[in-house]
Amino acid sequence: MNYGSNESSVTEFILLGVSIFGKTRTFLFLIFSLTYCTILIFNITVMSVILLDQTLHSPMYFLLLALSISETCTTFVTIPKLLVTLLTANPSISFAGCAVQMFSYFSLGANNCFLLVTMAYDRYAAICHPLQYQVLMDKRVCAKVISASCVAGCLIALSLDFLIFKLPFCGPNGIRHFFCDLSPVLQLACTDIHLTNTGVVLVCAIVLLGTVISIFVSYIYILLAILRIDSSLGRQKAFSTCVSHASVVITHFGCASFVYLRPKSASSLDLDTLISLVYVFLTPLLNPVIYTLRNKEVKLAIEKLLRNSFCSQKC
Template identity: 45%
Template sequence: MERKNQTTLEKFILVGLSDDPKVQILLFVIGLLIYVLTVAGNLAIILLIQVDQHLHTPMYFLLNNLSFTEICYITTTMPKMLWDLLSGDKTISFAGCAVQMYSFLTTAATEGVILSVMAYDRYAAICHPLHYTMLMSQPTCRWLLAASWVIGNLNAVVNTTFVFSQNFCGPNKIVHFFCDIPPVLHLSCSDTSLAETGTFIVSGSILITTLTLIVFSYFLIVSAVLKIHSVQARIKTFSTCASHLTVVSIFYSSAIFTYMRPSSSHSMGEDSLISILYTIITPFLNPLIYSFRNKEMKSALLNVLGKKMHCVF
């Protein structure tokens, strides 16, 4: 009887952001626009860095890979959400849910590690300019990028295993628009305390470690910048970090708010709204932040557009 009562579910239902058909149509239009602009914006950054020789530096190598990660990141959740809004079919198979969670956790953790590597890059450039080419050589950048993806995959394997090793035999409605850890664990009919602790430790370790590295890097950067006597030079030096700091602030504040709080202190619906910040808004804003707040990117874009206009006329 116990075995019969704990039959594993074959599919889940993603509740999404709204049940109102009119609101769903509006959300689909807005979501599709955001997704297209996000992919196009990040692709534009990748292509711009590839074609402009002046951007073939460690900083832009990392930005290039951050943009690629952002495309993968938003693609793990948005297409399924858009299909749900358009078709009204909000079901997702057990295996599909596991694959989505694995893909999302991989790209999310990878992005966090890349952001910390970018902070180290700024530290090396500002605090050790004479040794910068040695500290951030091509092999070093590639190894750091590879390490980011390895950590992202390990995070996903461990957390997805923790979650889907549970028994799911009761309700199958996920109060979210994608298969995230808290709402899926909420549906388990077995004791999830070990899984919750495990996912908290694994995700928390990556969040805290990468954020600590970022904070420490910027502490050293600020200390170095304050030693510069010229106010103009200080502003110019620190402006190279402004875009990165903006992205870090949005990404980490929303991720910590979602994953680092006790499950009893918040609702699934609340998490669903907060997660929009780091799953959709952050990838959408990144191209805008890095293009409008970065003089070299704007200059490269104008050069490319200038060459195209010259060819036309």
């Protein structure tokens, strides 16, 4: 990709998405900053507990650790820049910086999708094939799947970056969003974008619909296996292990599908900005809360970690 191409006279973009907040920008800066600190505290707590507690060294929790790391990195890509733009009179981002931000955001987003698919398969293996679970989902398998998810995410983001930034940009340079998202940047290109837009939608559809269908198929087999369990307590226990994951899937894919798979218009960009805000803040905030509140093992591990920390300080 030749980001410094002579075809492009635009050297920077202006992020106009925060303009929809008007005079509330300072107030929102405080709210978003507090929320971001909470996100970091929650996710770092979950990551620390999984790493430090030996009882959580299982495939399910390694995948949760990978998801927490990936989602925390996603917030690094978008939220700090948003906080800066809320307090800046001229919130700009360089042309190359925009390309890097878009690549980072979509590589991590695709990685999250693939991790959620793997977590669904993990639940399928545990419930449908409990005797073979240790073979189907051991640590080496988890490591390979996590690595493959990262590589696949990078390749998908690279294809999106190539489709967008091979186009000529000669002005205007105002992006109606708080970060370099696909449609707001694409609409600034000085050429016919119909073919490129089709390619972008196709890539997004393959990733989102492909992963959703994979998760749906896993849950069909899980549901059938749960219905075959004789004990009501056993059915409840098996079902409860899937509720947290299902809640995260609904939030993640609901927001992503609404933004990237529905038809676009100039008037829909402000709505996309608001939905993206919900996605960027709500998903990494809810995930550790959902998995902690609905998981006794994680709650016990957190209590033990806090108790040991308190005792070591007193001693």
